[in-house]
Amino acid sequence: MFQWVDLSVSHFPGVISLAVGLLMWMTSLHPVRKKKFELFFYTHQLYVIFIVFLALHVGHFLFCVSAGGIFLFILDRFLRFCQSRKTVDIISIKCLSCGTVELVLSKPANLQYNALSFIFLQVRELSWLQWHPFSVSSSPLDGKYHLSVLIKVIGEWTKKLRGNILNSSEADLYLWPQTKITASVEGPYGHELPYHLMYENLILVAGGIGISPFLAILSDILHRTREGKPCLP
Ligand SMILES: Cc1cc2nc3c(=O)[nH]c(=O)nc-3n(C[C@H](O)[C@H](O)[C@H](O)COP(=O)(O)OP(=O)(O)OC[C@H]3O[C@@H](n4cnc5c(N)ncnc54)[C@H](O)[C@@H]3O)c2cc1C
Known part of the structure; x- marks a missing residue:
């Protein structure tokens, strides 16, 4: 188990890689991921150690087999990193009476989204490492320079966000830009094609915060109908 050779297969790096891989697998099992998302998320960052020791274990020849995929992954991480470094205004x-938070953000010029998109949001005052996904609740036709999301307060990060808003404002209903929140946006992700425009009849079924993307869809359809743009529904 402790053998480490320069050429051919080394055992010890393989043991390290396997141990890390097992840890990542165990913490990504459904019950752990559901109840302790952060444990799952932070343990998964060990993928760097997993890959490095895998490379040391199998040697350069075998590692080259997977190098293409790993290269694409690193390129993707790098591009995402570049995109998400800028902060948005x-x-x-708004803290709605049901407890949900509505956030309207300035839209980075290079972010082209549609009504079915979701974005990842980082709030630096809450955590530098966490990026949380939220569906957009606005249509791109609502305005060129902003986008909005509706955030249900459910766990630690969203509770902290709401707490941060309420602490920095005397009135807990509305809050304007003086609040100290530094946000960054990454994305958009989700469907590339606005396929909701391709059907004559739409039935939207949602519960709770699930209505968020439907607000975007409905707004999109209303704008298109009013502006005479192509729209089947
Ligand atoms: C594609 C997508 C779109 C979403 N859109 C919305 C939306 O429009 N409005 C809304 O209120 N919520 C949305 N969510 C859910 C939202 O991301 C989580 O509720 C939020 O991240 C919870 O964070 P927390 O720390 O407060 O809660 P926690 O208690 O840490 O987590 C509560 C639940 O959210 C899940 N979760 C936590 N962090 C993340 C994360 N970074 N990525 C994925 N799941 C996570 C956990 O598995 C857990 O089940 C969306 C999730 C996804 C995957």
Whole structure:
């Protein structure tokens, strides 16, 4: 188990890689991921150690087999990193009476989204490492320079966000840009094609915060109908 040779297969790096891989697998099992998302998420960052020791274990020849995929992954991480470094302005934050937070953000010029998109949001005052996914609740036709999301307060990060808003404002209903929140956006992700425009009849079924993307869809359809743009529904 402790053998480490320069050429051919080394056992010890393989043991390290396997141990790390097992840890990643165990913490990504459904019950752990559901109840302790952060444990799953942070343990998964060990993938760097997993890959490095895998390379040392199998040697350069075998590692080259997977190198193409790993290269594409690193390129993707790098591009995402470049895109998400800039911060966006908070145009408004509203704490709705049901407890949901509505966040209106300035839209980076290079972010082209559609009504079915979701973005990853980082709030530096809450955590530098966490990026949380939220569906857009606005249509791109609502305005060129902003986008909005609806955030249900459910766990630690969203509770902290709401707490941060309420602490920095006397009135807990509306909050304007003086609040100290530094946000960054990454994305958009999700469907590339606005396929909701391709059907004559749409039935939207949602519960709770699941209505968020439907607000974007409905707004999109209303704008298109009013502006005479192509729209089947
Ligand atoms: C594609 C997508 C779109 C979403 N859109 C919305 C939306 O429009 N509005 C909304 O309120 N919520 C949305 N969510 C859910 C939202 O991302 C989580 O509720 C939020 O991240 C919870 O964070 P927390 O730390 O407060 O809660 P936690 O208690 O840490 O987590 C609560 C639940 O959210 C899940 N979760 C936590 N962090 C993440 C993460 N970074 N990525 C994925 N799941 C996570 C956990 O598995 C857990 O089940 C969306 C999730 C996805 C995957």
